[in-house]
Amino acid sequence: MAEAATERDTTGRRAMALFAPYRGRLVLIALAILTTSALGVITPFLTQRVFDDALFVAGGPRLGLLTTLVGAMIGIAVVSAAIGIGQTYLTTVLGNEVMRSLRDRLFAHLQRMHLGFFTSTRTGSIQSRLDNDVGGVQSVVTDTASSILGNVVTVVASVIAMLALSWELSLVAFVLLPVFVVLQVRVGRVRRRIAASTQSSLSDMSAITQETLSVSGVLLAKVFGRQEHEIARYRDENERQTTLQVRQTMSGQSFFAVVTGFFALIPAVVYLVAGLLAANGDAGLSAGTLVAFTTLQTRLLFPIVNLLRVSLDVQTSLALFRRIFEYLDLVPQLRESPTARPLTTAQARGEVEFRDVWFRYPGEEGDRTDAAPWALEDLSLRIAPGRLAAIVGPSGAGKTTLSSLVPRLYDTDAGAVLLDGVDVRELTLASLPDLVGMVTQESYLFHASIAENLRYAAPDATDARLRAAARAANIAEHIESLPDGYDTMVGERGYRLSGGEKQRVAIARVILSDPKVLVLDEATSALDTTSERLVQQALESVMAGRTTIAIAHRLSTILSADVIFAMDRGRVVEHGTHDELLARDGLYAQLYAEQFGGGAVEARCADGVRFADGKVLAQREARGPDAA
Template sequence: MTSSGASSGAGSTAGDARLGRRVIALFRPYRGRLALIGVAILVTAGLGIVNPFLTQAVFDDALFAPGGADLGLLGVLVAAMVVIALVSGLIGVGQTYLTTVVGNRVMQDLRDRLFAHLQRMHLGFFTSTKTGVIQSRLDNDVSGVQSVVTETASSILGNVVTVVASVVAMLALSWQLSIVAFVLMPVFVLLQIRVGRVRRRVAASTQASLSDMSAITQESLSVSGVLLAKVFGRQEHEVDRYRAENARQTDLQVRQTMTGQSFFAVVQAFFAITPAAVYLVAGYVGTGTGGALLSAGTLVAFTTLQSRLLFPAVQLLRVSLDVQTSLALFGRIFAYLDLVPAITDPPGARTVTKEQARGAVELRDVWFRYPPSEEDEAPDGTAAERAPVWALQDLSLRIEPGQLAAVVGPSGAGKTSLSYLVPRLYDVDRGSVRLDDIDVRELTLPSLAAIIGMVTQDTYLFHATIAENLRYAAPDATDAQLEAAARAANIHDRITTFEAGYDTVVGERGYRLSGGEKQRLAIARVILADPRVLILDEATSALDTVSERLVQHALESVMSGRTTIAIAHRLSTVLAADVIFALDGGRLVEHGTHAELLARGGLYAKLYAEQFGGGAVEARCADGVRFRDGEVIRQERPSEVA
């Protein structure tokens, strides 16, 4: 038991030391400014120690000199005290400015570094982690250490210098009185260490609660969350959920604030009582047999130094607690920075441009399963023992350049998983995914992003204008290029009906637009990106018949001349495919053209019969809208924007 505890304590100390070194490393780019701050602190602390000795001289050599008051010397001493105060004030202003700048620059660097690292994390990290928790780590945790980073370094150095200088000066004035003043300091240091450990645990719990609150806020106050709560009448449930976590957060904040307050009350009481004890001892020291007599100036100077010692000593104890509290937050921040992205460029990765790519896509003997999420872990934090669930199993297929390939199958067949592997949003567990006979893991990620475009069912639009959303794919696109892409996506005429045109703000996630309008904007965005390979993942499954026909018409433009992989539940979207791949249980069960697969009477024929009953698919698709020479005759109903 003892050995284990000692080992644990040693491990904790070593961990804190490593964490401390990482925190200190954040300040390395600002060594020059830190040096200036250090010089300013040393000068200010040194000047502060001079004043008590000037006070001693005022009493012993000027006011109560053996030959009477020396007013000339008194004037010089007072002038020196005034000059020191003014110089110290000016240096303090400059020191505060430099400290504030360095501290905030360090926090800026930390936020930038954390955000950039999160951008490099693989898709699986975000699908298994609540968005609110990630936001809390970036906002609350970083903000929680800001004051420590901004003020603590200079505070520690300044207070240490002041304390050391004061202690040396007090010993020089009277070692007997110094013993009285310092007798309980070791006890206070030990108590401070114990209080700090408690506050560190409470701080970690407080930040975890803040993460939960952020997750609740992000989920329930988003447009989708509010809509869901209203539809099911669950507003009160959401309020109760937030209220419960808010109450927990309040309790933790109170505990964090009150932890150690009794300790500080004892420390302050000790420092307040000590002058009385000093006066008592001074009487005995000054009159005792063989005792060194203390002058009035010495006693005043000593008590002045002692009062100067009170504030920095208490501050050092408080800062030490703040540092231990902040270590819990830094630990959470560095835990994210230490996460290793699962998808990265290998050494010597190749760069292939869109112009060089032909667009052939092949999967060779692919096995793939999704990585476990936090919910899949066992209670002891290890991965739960269970048989692997393969999303794709022994899958091989090839799509030639320029082909339109449709991937169909029942829900859970692995269609979307296949679409994630081609642009390397996930990596295969076995086998390989190849682009133009090159393993996608050998290509740089920017190359893949430029070559492969994707339109998903859940179209994401920023709370920005239509033009800004389109330019996300091509920041340098001209207005003419935006209009050309919008025309190709069959959405330009709709945009011109809005009062602000391309400057119309679409709302969060595009909620001011209809489903068909959002999809056509997403298609226009892909057209601007001009990918060589296009992936359509359920691009029309959530649309009504009219919107689907409009989107299909827009897709004809974007698919022309590109290798296209269309993932679909609605078989009406794949009738014109050059090749159809039918998946079931993550395996390829058949492939061929529409006519071939119908004649074969397999899975595809079954899906076709279940969805259409053998009826006229084309008639059903065209229901509700007509085209003449490529122009829409009957438009969909106006959306909220209009």
């Protein structure tokens, strides 16, 4: 219980801190609230004067005084309404700006999280925190501060005025308030638990929607005939969400009904007590006093009920704030060193070195437990500037892991990755994407035009640069044949383009970024022979004059690489040229034999394409009579 209370206090303080940059506006809102509350308390006393001094007096109504008092009451109503409009504007703007700042902060923080966080967390869950959780507290943030202050001021002023009019009647009006406060705390605990479950359900619904209604998800469901299963899964979670929403809405309604009913009955009890006091000779309760008191008591009902409701809303929102702060408290694994310096493409030569590197993948929150296996173990290698280095090995050998460390998608646990002799951790994060470009097996394209996807790498690129990059990537002719040309929408994840077309658009995008080091992570392994040839020809342009690291599954693509590194279980077990490694009869020779059955690669890969000295050489040797 004590830990939970401490956690709530901490969450509450952090939520209040969100308002710190807006102190000036808070002061204006507070002044508006104090003014309207003070004016509201004056009205019952004017009502008392109307009854006791202007209407029911000897000699008949005093019309002059009555006109003055009524004019004052009208003036107070008009002024209060005008101030209320301004107050509503200020609180609405303030609340939405606080939410905007919170969303910006959360989104920016998530952008800085390490890649492992996103591979271990469902995208729908992340979106739910950003949309549903932040949206869930928006109304509370927008209205709560002003509501609490306004209602507190109104309650305090009304209580003082009621005590001034009659302390005996005040005891009758306040006798059950402590009981209501205790009940409100208990109801708040229930609503907080329900709110947490509701947001968790919303997160699951968002994840289901994101996974199953994406192009890939819909395609998978259709291929395996699982549409009804997905419909049932969504229906079940939606039913759970509906039940939780009803529970959250109804929790505390009986409590508020009791409170409202109690305050509705108080005027009758007050009249009874006033009659008893008058019967006992208490002449202090005039008609005006009684009307003023019941007016104040009725006016007290709404702020008290609002305070109880707001208190419950605050407790509910604390559950949502806690979910938001859980993400904000995640520590990005990749942090920039205070002494980090930029390295420009013009300055860089392109030398890449792995020096005694050890690496294991982090968990969801960035921790690396001892139980996690090593993905790379004591790995060392060096690639000279401008050379083509191929990385080969069986599945799970650590090839993609190695390629992820060069652009610093992860940091090593031990050892270092160096560019031109400088540890990548000593380079600014902003300069690394300019130095290292990547073409992956699955190229991601946004649901935007081809031009917009290309300009993602170079926002200021001219149309001429776009066309030049497209020509270099062997995709310009196809783009220009489309009805909308470079303005053609590629669809979700680029699904309106073929695999080879997407890869060539991705290559054009890399050409625009003009990196010094190029990483090719099995960029052609999922393509057919024709698409592979076109993509490999496109890669010639982007590889020229750059250090290239090619992660290869098809050995036919890297036969003439300057150096081939064969990896197994996170280690480099051998390296050399194609002929040297075949002569050693080691892991590379085994992989080669498995793919080509020991025959000549030219016989099995006629019309294939391979890299040599950063160039692409087309092999068009005639098939032999015994070729398979």
